[in-house]
Amino acid sequence: MLSQFLTDFGLTAKEQKIYLALIELGVQPASVIAKHCKLDRVTTYKHLKKLSAQGLLKTYYTHAIQHFGVEDADALQRLLE
Numbered sequence: 001m002l003s004q005f006l007t008d009f010g011l012t013a014k015e016q017k018i019y020l021a022l023i024e025l026g027v028q029p030a031s032v033i034a035k036h037c038k039l040d041r042v043t044t045y046k047h048l049k050k051l052s053a054q055g056l057l058k059t060y061y062t063h064a065i066q067h068f069g070v071e072d073a074d075a076l077q078r079l080l081e
Helices: 002-009 013-025 030-037 041-053 073-080
Strands: 057-062 065-070
Touching: 002 013, 013 030, 013 041, 013 065, 030 041, 030 065, 041 057, 041 065
Parallel strands: none
Antiparallel strands: 057 065
């Protein structure tokens, strides 16, 4: 059901895979997300930045390394309204 919802929202298959991985993994750097999704790091980073710009993800900085995570369950709901 969530995959269909994300498709209707306009996310590509790769963006959905990344978003769902972050729900499962929590806050992670692009390299961990890429490995989990079996995508190259550059492609993953590009999609992470797009999802972040849409307000679906939040960017965190730890020791000058970017980490990404799903902001909260309500973020998706707010964007739909």
